[in-house]
Amino acid sequence: MAIVKPFRAIRPIKELASKIAALPYDVMDTAEAREMVKDNPYSFLHVDKAQIDLDADVNMYDNVVYEKARDNLNKMIKDKQYIQDEKPCFYIYRQVMNGRGQTGLVACTSIDDYVNNIIKKHELTVEAKELDRVNHVDYCDANTGPIFLTYRANNEISEIVNKWVKKEPIYDFVSEDGNGHIVWLIDDSKVVNKLEKLFKTVEYLYIADGHHRSASAVKVGHLRRVQNESYSGDEEFNFFLSISYPDNELKVLDYNRTVKDLNGLTSREFLQKVEENFVVKHSENNEAVKPAKKHIFGMYLDRSWYELEAKMGTYNDKNPVDRLDVSILQNNILRPILGIEDPRKSSRIAFIGGIRGLKELEKRANTDMKVSFSMFATTIDDIMNIADNGQKMPPKSTWFEPKPRSGLFVHKLK
Structure with a gap:
């Protein structure tokens, strides 16, 4: 009540x-x-x-x-x-x-x-x-x-x-x-x-x-x-x-990420590691990738767009936090590959509200950052389900x- x-x-x-x-x-x-x-x-x-x-x-x-x-x-x-x-x-x-x-x-x-x-x-x-x-x-x-x-x-x-x-x-x-x-x-x-x-x-x-x-x-x-x-x-x-x-x-709008460096990896080495947990495709005609559904990500690296699809086993579909796209990205790329343990404290990552558009992700990766990720937006149902379960969402999960x-x-x- x-x-x-x-x-x-x-x-x-x-x-x-x-x-x-x-x-x-x-x-x-x-x-x-x-x-x-x-x-x-x-x-x-x-x-x-x-x-x-x-x-x-x-x-x-x-x-x-x-x-x-x-x-x-x-x-x-x-x-x-x-x-x-x-x-x-x-x-x-x-x-x-x-x-x-x-x-x-x-x-x-x-x-x-x-x-x-x-x-x-x-x-x-x-x-x-x-x-x-x-x-x-x-x-x-x-x-x-x-x-x-x-x-x-x-x-x-x-x-x-x-x-x-x-x-x-x-x-x-x-x-x-x-x-x-x-x-x-x-x-x-x-x-x-x-x-x-x-x-x-x-x-x-x-x-x-x-x-x-x-x-x-x-x-x-x-x-x-x-x-x-x-x-x-x-x-x-x-x-x-x-x-x-x-x-x-x-x-809810998407809340995207851009990262300053590849944690000492070459672009080729980084892509090989990403391919372990994602199906990676070059974007046709190098068009910016705005994900149309959950578990699909856009990645902009070296002036090229890629579509990433999370493979089965990269998340627990029964856990409302673990199956969030922000969690999948954090648990499979940002932490293990790029070395960003806590995105709230790292100076190597920046968060870009979806209202800024995909051009902002390109701009940052072409200037002061190295790689950008576009996300499918968290839903209101996600927010309510997580709150009902007494859980907390990762930082920068939503942009209204x-x-x-x-x-x-x-x-x-x-």
Whole structure:
């Protein structure tokens, strides 16, 4: 039984929504963020990545960064760039990318559901990244970036959403990347209560993207409980900001790999080793290989494309993690041949989101890297099956697009 509750969002005034809404803090580095905001003083990156407003030599994890984030958020509210709804509401958020839409419900979810595994995880987190967002949420006293959740589609919930989106939206704009963003406000108490009850019939929610943000939000919630020993459980710090999408709305993109060297092997020696566990074919007319099904890989080496098909016995089909293509590549090429034991720690490997296209894999292998691999995308079913089994996916297994924008909804913890 999932707890999904309405809240009084702090949200942009309509005239500034398109200027405030920003990509998530973790999809760009500080230099890129500085460039993004140079002509936009309203961007929410001034809150989510506040080091852009400080000297370049300031450590991004210094307390002064979190103080700046808090001050910037408070100033935006004080300057009436934001408003707050008078009563708890739900919000529908639709994104449109290349003609395909995904529509989710913006709400608050329970830190206890996270702890009790009603909100299921499929990735490990890195402590340093968690601590960064713990400090950010703690100083801002707010959840500033929504957690990207999914659930098995529920017809009754979808019917309500589909009916409501026929109304006038509160926001409707196209961001600089060409993606559409449309938001509707659900303020009808009967509909709000109905949605709350319906979500209580949803057995599990699954984190699609935002494992560090969710873990950090939960830690801040527990910190607030220690500070407020007589808490009732209804306080806002017991909940965190999320967007829940039905699984049939989402599309996972491939998350590709490129490697700096062949671990001391010649190209011929490397290909011979690859052929031990894969059927290797030259791509016809040297066309880029975008795998059309699981267990097929593209490989770009010495300006040539190859198609690799994993042989039987290279994976355990009964193990949902072992049969993932990212695992097959790691266990049969990256670790044993290229010597990359832990891709999270190796400086010899880079990960390329599928939205960048296969040309990016070619470019990297032709310049600063040596060999690139294109992957078939992990599926939503893969994610749910692994989470249901209490297992964790390898790092960089999924890439979701479009990504929810930050800054459209802020959830204050008190």
